[in-house]
Amino acid sequence: MDLFKILYPIEWVVAWIMVQFHALFRILGLNPASGAAWALSIVGLVVVIRVMLIPLFVRQIRASRGMQLLAPEMQAIQKKYKGKSDPASREAMSRETMELYKKHNTNPLASCLPILAQSPIFFALFRVLNSLQNIASGQQDPIGVMTKELASQAEKATLFGAPLSSTFVKAADLGSLAGNVRFVTILLIVAMSITTFTTQRQLTMKNMPASALQGPMAQQQKMLLYVLPLVFAFSGVNFPIGVLIYWTTTNVWSMGQQFYTIRRMPAPGSEAERMLKERQARKGKVQGQVSAGPELPAIEEPARGQRVQPKRKDRQKKRAPGEGPSTDSGMSEESSDPDDGEAGSTGTTKPKK
Incomplete structure (x- = not known):
């Protein structure tokens, strides 16, 4: 039993997406038999797959941050x-x-989810491109909407003179096209390795706190930083040019997506967070200068001199023992007469003469 038969549903979906994009580019005016139309169809396949994998990418970012934060523990x-x-x-x-x-x-497996999810698609595309010649010759049944005519067209399509279904190791079988195949393959392998290195480096160096850059785990990540591009370089000679286009495009997508995420939502304590705070500080300073507005009129302050003591109400005087109740601040008009005052002092009324 062929174990790769379980990939047939994914191969059908991959072929369907490629054919739909190929029809779109044909409507836009591209030659349907050109390598550009089929190469852009592979790029369209990458865009569709990566958009579908955005939730997994978010989980990957969260898992990576969690692994960075737990490194000291x-x-x-x-x-x-x-x-x-x-x-x-x-x-x-x-x-x-x-x-x-x-x-x-978090867990270490979550940070590998996008790569694991893309692996079946990667192998499905590999099998679709390898099957083009057999489908075109009638030795194999069509894969979904990838008919015999479309397979023949895609199999003959070239990019810079190199067929999309050709590989570096089988370039000698193509005669005069061998040089073009090797050149395009090496160019794509270099681009794939550089984008892989850049993506891993900005994740480990810019989005990790200083504490996470030490220890055995950090050393393993640094080792992978240099090992992965070499793995792609040595294994890329066995991949069809169409697969190399797919992998290089998905690396460019990952690099841009990761750059945006790290710039906007860096890990706590990382170099990217420090740079974000510096940008926010500069932006806040400029905005403060712009929104200052027109000058307000000056407020005149009163002249400073001797302090004026506040006026207070008269307090009631203390009464001596035996005295009657005191009046308020002054006497009434009736008690202002001296005679009345004498009468008031004796407590009797003196008759008038």
Whole structure:
């Protein structure tokens, strides 16, 4: 049983998307038999797939941040069980590690989700391009809407003189086209390796806190930074040019998408966060200068001199023992007469003469 038969539904979808984009570019005026029309169809396939994978990309970013933030705690666990190889210690270390992943709501597998999800599509496209010659010659049934005529057209389409279905290792079988195939293959492999390196570097160097750049995990990531481009370089000679176009395009998409995400939502404590705060500070300063508005009229302050003490109401005078109730601030008109005053002092009324 051919294990790759399980990819047939994905091959059907890949072929359908390519044919739809090919029809679109034909309507826009491109020659349907040209390599540009079929190469752009592969680029359109990348756009559709990457848009569908945006939720997985968001999970990947969150998982990567979680792995970065738990790096100091992970180092502490590794230091705690360093040199202990007994089963109990290994079990305890595994348990604490899983609890740490649960605490930060992340795991190492989540950061690989987009790559894992694209792997079936990658192999499906590989098989579609490899099947073009057999479909065109009638040795294989069409793949969905990829009919015999379309397969023959795509199989003969060239990009800079190199057929999209050709590979570097089989370039010698193409005679005069061998040089073009090798040139285009090497060009795409270099572009694929550079974009892979740049994408990994901006993720590890700019979007990681200083604490996460130390320890065994950081050393492994730095090693992958240089190993992955070499892996693509050595394996790329076996891939058809159409597959190299797919992988280079998806790397460019990942690089741009990741650049936007890191610039807008950097990891706490990373170099990207420091640069974001600097941009926000400069932007705030400029906005403050622009929105200052017209000058307000000056407010005149009163002349400063001797302080004027506030006036207070007269307080009631203290009464001596035996005195009657005191009046308010002054006497009434009736008690202002001296005679009345004498009468008031004796408590009797003096008759008038």
